[in-house]
Amino acid sequence: MSSNTLTAAEASGPQKPAAGFEGDRQDNTVGGAVRGYLNKLRGGDLGALPAILGIVVLGILFTILRPGTFLTPLNLANLLVQSTPIMVLAMGLVFVLLLGEIDLSAGVVSGVCSAVLAQLLVQVGVSWPIALLAAIATGAVIGAFTGSLVGMVGIPSFVVTLALFLGFQGVTLRIIGQGGTVPVREPVVRALANENVPVTLGWILAAVVAVSYAAFELWRWRSLKSRALAHPPLVLVVVRVVLIAAVVFGVTAILSVDRALAAAIDLAGIPYAVPLVVLLLLLLTFVLSRTTFGRHMYAVGGNAEAARRAGINVTRIRVMAFVISSSLAAISGILATSRLSSVTPDAGAGNTLLYAVGAAVIGGTSLFGGRGKARDAVLGGLVIAIIANGLGLLGVAAYLNFVITGGVLLLAASVDALARRRSASTKR
Amino acid sequence: MSAPEQSTTTSTLERPTLSLRGVNKSFGAVQVLHDVHLDVYPGKVTALVGDNGAGKSTLIKAIAGIHPVDSGTVEFEGKAVQVTGPRDAARLGIEVVYQDLALADNLDVVQNMFLGRERKRGIVLDEASMEEAARDTLAKLSVRTLKSVRQLVSSLSGGQRQTVAIAKAVLWESKLVILDEPTAALGVAQTRQVLDLVRRLADTGHAVVFITHNMVDVFEVADRVAALYLGRVAADVPISEVDRTQVIELITSGRSGELGLAPDALED
Known part of the structure; x- marks a missing residue:
């Protein structure tokens, strides 16, 4: 194996006190992988651990406190649909946070786009594909504007987006009208959050996702191993594939149960918003981890000067991050509109942004850039x-709801800051 | 001088990889480089020495295209070139290893080595071929200090980072590698590793410019020495023609006996 050209000589030489590298050296044994992971945790990179712990602990807590209502298919389906606008908004924020910037206007941008969507459907009467595209295009244009102010003019992003946070609330108010609420009854838009994928089709989709994931991971493992490149142990790959399959089928099973409260109605299947989020997740993961653009996002977030010297167009990356963030904010606005079947003048204001930033940070994205x-x-x-x-x-x-959610965000940010300090102090 | 023959053989037989003639550079009203002449030869380590503020950093940034020159000619392998940006320099085969290293901590060794010049298949990054090339390059330089090419740069020591930065320069088939104080922050053992690496770099045919404050390093690894004094080149000679005291005099006063700037050049 060609990796031995690097490691064999070192292993035979006198051992230096560099215990931190042990895990990497035996990166194709399970023990080595586990040690590597523990080293990573100790070094301050907690990854998805806090979020997974949070889901498990909170799930148990609320199941105990509300045994009859929390862990029911109906509530879990509601919970998932509730979470989709937050997730999509947070996905956009991940791109901005990766650069060490912040977009405080993401929430109200989703509001503006919802308002554009609603008025196009209701007042102008265009068809749904045009209205949806117009809403997303509005987001992209707003993002290009924000990004230019940050990337080209050089105003700190929190100032730009704080100004826009106020400004866009005014824009939404102007589009919707004082005190008014625009109801959206367009069937396709409403269906996103309120209708379900037929049960059989849901199972087929779940199977396709699980099988393709397994096939892709195993194919990648084999090709890495055959070319003698760094690869995780097979057991770990299998465990990951099984866990993902379990989650996919588990969620599908819960959502395939008839959850209607009245016996006369049939309410079963995966809400359309869920596969939409999965699709976005796959697409954005691909962009971030497998394309040059994604690589350059991380580089700019990790060391903008190094990226510039490597010939990367840092300004373009900055502008693009805001374009992506605001476009996803528009999709988040569409999902929120669908769920509420209406748009109010305060759409996207209040705690929308706080939730999304909290989601990204709790999930493991760093506020300091470079990780997410x-x-x-x-x-x-x-x-x-x-x-x-x-x-x-x-x-x-x-009032308590606000206090608790704010507290959770602070907690997540503290974990992030401490992890960063930790990784700075373990640097040799 | 004691070895005139040697100096003529190096300068007549070998064509310089990089040749600067009358290069000037100002920042606003401050002229940082005055009429700089400098030749850098393939397979040779040229030590670039000078006191703080003598213009060493400005000179390498000018060569690297970060601060393009105001006037004068830059010849690369005998051809006059215009270097107006980092990409121009990279295209010619000029690689700079900066003092602050210019590595992204959150990326791994392979990702850093290919930063800005990633290999792709279609729109997808070709990680496998990049990792193989990185391994080959590290093996070619006999690097034994890295345990995995997939470890994050944030977990590396100063010497290891320096190694990665230098290997990055080699990966690109560069002809001229400029090292900005590569040993400044390193311990004894790590300095040793880096100096060995610098030597191997020259032995594999690269032209190497090595900026340093450390006279021990200069006499250990350099073939030629160029001394900058207040933005002017005081001397650009083979190492065999000078001793330590002379180099220090050139750095501190711009002159040493026969060598160095004429007194009137220092008037303005």
């Missing part, structure tokens, strides 16, 4: 949705 994945938004979005849903079931007063 699309999956963080999904895992963190689930944690946030569980908190919101569970507190709602408990009937907690509105």
Whole structure:
């Protein structure tokens, strides 16, 4: 194996006190992989661990506190649908946070796009594909504007987006009209969050996702091994494939149960919003981890000067991050509109942004830039949705809801900051 | 001088990889480089020495295209070239290893080595071929200090980072490698590793410019020495023609006996 050209000589030489590398050296044994993971945790990179722990602990907590209502198919389906706008908004924020920037206007941008969508459907009367595209295009244009102010003019992103946070609330108010609520009854838009994939089709989709994931992971493992490149142990790949399959089939099973409260109605299947989020997750994961653009996003977030010297167009990357963030905010607005079947003048204001930033950070995206994945938004979005849903079931007063959610964001940010300090201090 | 023959053989038989003639550079009203002449030869390590503020960093940034020159000619392998950006320099085969290393901590060794010049198949990154090329390059330089090419740069020591940065330069089939104080922050053992690497770099045919403050390093690894004094080249000679005291005099006063700048050049 050609990896031995690097490692064999070192192993025979005198051992230096570089215990941190042990895991990497035996990267194709299970023990080595586990040690490598523990080293990573100790070094401050917690990955998805806090989010997964959060989902499990909060799930158990609310199941105990509200045994009859929390863990029911009906509530879980609601919870998932509630979480989709947060997840999509957070996915966009991951791109901005990766660069160490912030987009405080993402929530209200989703509001503006919802308002554009609603008025196009209701006032102008265009067909749904045009309205949806127009809403997403609005987001992209807003993102290009924000990104230019940050990347080209050089205003700190929190100032730009704080100004836009106020400004766009005014825009939404102007589009919707004072005190008005625009109901959206367009069937396709409504269906996103309110209709379900037929049960059989749902199972087929689940099987396709699980099987393709397994096939892809095993194919990649084999090709890495055959070319003697760094690869994880097979057991770990299998465990990951089995876990993902279990989650996919488990969720499908729960959502395929008839969850209608009245016996006369049949309510079963995966809400359309869920496969949409899965699709976005796959697409954005691909962009971030397998394309040059994604690689350059990480490089700019990790060391913008190094990226510039490597010939990367840093300004373009900055602008693109905001374009992606605002476009995804538009999709998030579409999902929120679908769920509520209406748009209000305060759409996207209030705690929308707080939820999304919280989701990204809880999921493992760093506020300091350079670290984050699309999956963080999904895992963190689930944690946030569980908190919101569970507190709602408990009937907690509105003020407490704000305090608790704010507290969770602070906690996640503290974990992030401490992890960063930790990784800085373990650097040799 | 003691070895005039040697100096003529190096300068007549070998064509310089890089040749600067009358290069000037100003930042606003401040002229940082005055009429700089410098020749850098393939297979040779040229030590670029000078006090703080003498213009060493400006000179390498000018060569690298980060701060393009105001006037004067730059010849690369005998042809006059215009270097107006980092990409121009990279295309010619000029690689700079910066003092602050310019590595992204959150990327691994392979990702850093290919940063900005990733290999692709279609639109997908070709990780396998990049990892293989990185391994080959590290093996070619006999690097034994890295345990995995897939470890994050944030987990590397100073010497290992320096190794990665230098290997990155080699990976690109570069003809001229400029090293900005590669041993400044390193311990004894790591300095040794880096100096060995610098030597191997020259032995594999690269032209190497080595910026340093450390006289021990200069006499250990350099073939030629170029001394900058207040933005001017005080001397650009084979190492065999000077001793340590002379180099220090060139750095501190721009002159040493016969060598160095004429007194009137220092008036303005």
